[in-house]
Amino acid sequence: MLSTASGTAAGTADWQAWAAVAVFVGTYALIVTERIHRVAAALGGAAAMLLIGATDGGSAFYSERSGIDWNVIFLLLGMMVIVGVLKPTGLFEYLAVRSVQQARARPxxxxxxxxxxxxxxxxxxxxxxxxxxxxxxxxxxxxxLALPPAPYLITEVLASNIGGIATLVGDPPNILIGSRAGLTFDDFLLTLAPLAALLVLVLIGLARVMFRTSFGYDAERAAEVMALDPRASIRDRRTLVQGLAVLAAVVAAFVLQPVLGYEPSVVALLGAGLLTAVASVRTQDVLAEVEWPTLAFFAGLFVMIGGLVETGVIGHVSNALAHAVGDRELGGSMLLLGGSGVLSGVVDNIPYVATMAPVTADLVQHLGGDRHHPMWWALAIGADLGGNATAIGASANVVVLGIAERAGRPITFWQFTRHGLVVAAATLAVSAGYLWLRCFALR
Structure with missing residues (x-):
């Protein structure tokens, strides 16, 4: 009787796992082809995961392992509110003019x-x-400067994901890995900051080639910008000072998070609440600047990925990768780097790293390694850089697409992805060489 019950449960689990994969692949296809809006696709996919029982309300809304990552949602919300308060002050116009003048208006x-x-x-x-x-x-x-914004926005978001590998607080997966492996801020800085600097140079070189038709110089417009006084852009100095003070406090709290113990989402919400309370702004105007569709997209995406976690799909993939590694330290590190890069381009890297971190810990222990073992660096690099591969591979990618769409200059999934894939492949290849040189050839 027990055997029959176990077999029935296993059959149900297998059916739900395959159904969850089908829902995820189908939703991903809708996002890629843009047959319907990505927010509608993500929310529809989330509803389908709930309908087939791949996840439930408790897991979707309350589980740290497979639910909506409210830390991400409220971090976004808090920072969007702060940006919404600063926007009418003229700060961004000031910075735009200053940056163009510093670059002599050369695109x-x-x-x-x-x-x-x-x-x-x-x-x-x-x-x-x-x-x-x-x-x-x-x-x-x-x-x-009458330039197409897509090349600049795409390059910047790719740069943000590359720069994030440099420190413990630069990207959420790094925090998860640091906590599991016992790695410190200095460990990340000394090991991965040189790689990040190298990869930024690689990105700039690739951008020069990929976007070579987007650097047209308009002498008349350039002269107009060079003649501007940036200080004339500032329209509300009092709110600007208040906003910059709160922003500086929020940034300091982010950096000191290991000491203070406050989650970044809590810091962002505290900053947003304080700023809206003291600044002379209308709350409804500030809330109108929040990218609500982006927040809804993230919620749907988290529920879908949670369905893959709950049905064991991500766990099976991680375990298969661990089995393929075996006792091969160099080959295993390279496989983990490449595998993490591929998977993080398809699913959000936070649940992937949360699932893979204990598997990596077992591998490191089996190989007799310590907290500086190359497996940990391979996981961090692959998860962080793999997010550049597709338009939904990293949180920053989705946010930039939402900002561009709101500004009336939308960036399509493939417009981003065809460039992101090139950058992800090139940076992962360079990273493989760096990892081999630092952790194997020179140790």
């Missing part, structure tokens, strides 16, 4: 400037926070 120099700034800031801030701050500046720069 490629502008791209390099914004790319380096984005990558550097992403090492200290969450990638999503970085692009929320940089994207409005970029849109204004492109408007001033």
């Amino acid at each position: 490629f120099r502008v791209l390099v400037t914004l790319t380096v700034i984005t990558a550097t800031v992403s090492a200290l801030l969450d990638n999503v926070t970085t692009v929320l701050l940089v994207a409005p500046v970029t849109l204004l720069v492109c408007e001033r």
Whole structure:
């Protein structure tokens, strides 16, 4: 009787796992082909996961392992509110004019400037926070110089994901890996910051080739921008000072998170609440600036991925990867790097790393390694860089697509992905060489 019950349960689990895969693949196909809006596709996919029983309300809304990541949702919401308060002050116009003037209004120099700034800031801030701050500046720069914004926005979001590998707080998967492996902020900085700097140079070189037709120089527009006084852009100095003070406090709390113990989402919400309370702004105007469709898309995506987690699909993939690694330290590290890169381009890297971290810990222990074992670095690099491969591979990608759409300059799934795939493949290849050189050839 027990055997029959076990067999029935296993059959149900297998059916749900295959159904969950079908729902995810079908939804992904709708997002890729853009036959319906990506928000509708994600919410529809989430509803289908609930209908087939791949997940349930408790897991979808309350599970840390397979539910909606409310830390991400509320981090986005808090930072969007802060940006919404700062936007009417003229800060972004000021930064746009200053950045163009620093680059002498030369389009490629502008791209390099914004790319380096984005990558550097992403090492200290969450990638999503970085692009929320940089994207409005970029849109204004492109408007001033009559440039297509897509190449600049795409390059910046790719830079944010690359810069995020440099530190423990640069990308959420790094925090998960650091906690599991016992790696410190300095461990990440000393090991991966040099790689991040190298990959930014690779990205700039690729952008020069991929977007070579987007750097047309308009001498008349350039002269107009060079003649502007950036200070004239500031319209509300009092709110600007208040906003910058709160933003600085939020950034400091992000960096000091290991000491303070507050989640980034809590910090962002506290900052947003404080700023809306003290600034002379109308709450409804600020809330109108929030990218609500982007938040809904994330919620749907998290529920879908949770269905894959609950039915064991992601666990099976992770275990298969671990089995393929075996006792081969070098080959296993390269397989983990490449496999993580591929999978993180399809599913969000946070649940993937959460699932793979204990498997990696077992592998490291089996191989007699310590917290500096190359397996940990392979997992971090692959998960962080793989997100560049597709338009939904990383949270920052989705946010930038939402900002571009709201500004009336939409970026399609394939427009992003055809460039992201090239960058992801190139940076993963360079990273493989770096990992071999640092962890095997020179140790």
